Amino acid sequence: MANILVVDDELGIRDLLSEILNDEGHQVELAENAAQARAARARIRPDLVLLDIWMPDTDGVTLLKEWSSSGLLSMPVIMMSGHATIDTAVEATKIGAMAFLEKPITLQKLLKAVEQGLTKTAIRKPTALNSAAVHSADLTVEAVMTGGALSAPIDLGPQSTQSFLLEKPLREARDEFEKAYFEFHLAKEGGSMTRVAEKTGLERTHLYRKLKQLGVDLTRGKRGV
Numbered sequence: 001m002a003n004i005l006v007v008d009d010e011l012g013i014r015d016l017l018s019e020i021l022n023d024e025g026h027q028v029e030l031a032e033n034a035a036q037a038r039a040a041r042a043r044i045r046p047d048l049v050l051l052d053i054w055m056p057d058t059d060g061v062t063l064l065k066e067w068s069s070s071g072l073l074s075m076p077v078i079m080m081s082g083h084a085t086i087d088t089a090v091e092a093t094k095i096g097a098m099a100f101l102e103k104p105i106t107l108q109k110l111l112k113a114v115e116q117g118l119t120k121t122a123i124r125k126p127t128a129l130n131s132a133a134v135h136s137a138d139l140t141v142e143a144v145m146t147g148g149a150l151s152a153p154i155d156l157g158p159q160s161t162q163s164f165l166l167e168k169p170l171r172e173a174r175d176e177f178e179k180a181y182f183e184f185h186l187a188k189e190g191g192s193m194t195r196v197a198e199k200t201g202l203e204r205t206h207l208y209r210k211l212k213q214l215g216v217d218l219t220r221g222k223r224g225v
Contacts, residue, residue, distance in 0.1 A: 002118050005029045005046040007037040007063075008080065009055045013103070017050060020110065022206060025178060034058035041067070046075055048117045051097075053081035053088060061092050068096045076117035080105065119170055179214040182207075186216070193218075 004026050006017045011032075018028045029044050031037040034057050040046070053060040060079060067073040079092045082103030089100040098120060099113045182196070189195040197204045211218060 001025050001027060002047040003027045003029065003044050004114070005031065005037065005040050005044065005049045007031045007034075007040075007049065007055070007060070008052040009033060010052075013052070013080075017105075017110070020107065021114070023209060024111065024114075025210065026114075034060075034063045037063060041072065048075055048114060049077045050101075050114075051077050051079055053079055053084050053092070061088065061095070064092060064095050064097060076120050078113050078117055115170055175214060178210070179216055182211055182214065182216050186218070191218070 004021055006014055006021070006028060008014050008017070009032050014030045014032065018030060021028045029040045029046065031040050033055055037049075037051070041049070051060045051064065058066075060081075064073070064077060064079070067077075073096045076098045077096065078099045078101060079089065079097045080101045080103060081088070084100070084102075092100060098117055101109060101113055182200070185196045185199050189199065193204055193207060197207045200207065202210065
């Protein structure tokens with residue numbers, strides 16, 4: 001799970017990107033202009049920013065320059081626009097943007113760009129993992145993405161230990177971790193979707209869709225099953 005800041009003056013774009021990224025398991029912060037983006041950048045220290053170029057107060061390229069010149073461009077930034085020229089995209093890339101998405105943004109291109117951006121974030125962060133076993137509460141998605149160890153066992157209970165091979169593609173490794181994570185909490189909460197939703201911080205509808213997407217057996221954790 002990553003903290004992603006979406007900066008766009010169009011409400012429809014913000015809502016759409018927020019829904020997609022939330023469904024992917026990320027925490028999403030929204031900003032409709034540069035002023036809100038500055039405040040959010042300082043408050044949550046995002047792992048990745050999706051930044052619109054054309055905004056009413058300060059355009060995205062100018063904000064990108066501001067972050068770069070002040071040493072605040074410590075996270076990958078993906079620029080977005082439906083009207084930008086090639087020169088604008090090139091300029092943003094030279095300043096430090098890692099990618100450029102043209103609106104309307106397709107789901108496939110969005111998820112691919114976000115995955116690549118988060119991979120860059122993970123590579124830059126130091127890893128606290130080693131070859132020793134760690135408990136599920138200590139192993140984060142961020143740690144899995146760093147590739148700091150060839151594998152990281154997760155304790156799912158007295159009779160089950162799940163091991164993740166960190167040399168796998170990011171999406172495969174993340175899906176395996178998320179599946180084990182939710183199976184652990186389902187078993188712990190006796191199959192109660194309501195309690196699992198509270199524990200994991202997801203809305204119940206989002207949680208159900210995520211479990212179905214991951215292929216989690218919803219009967220596995222129920223008492224008496």
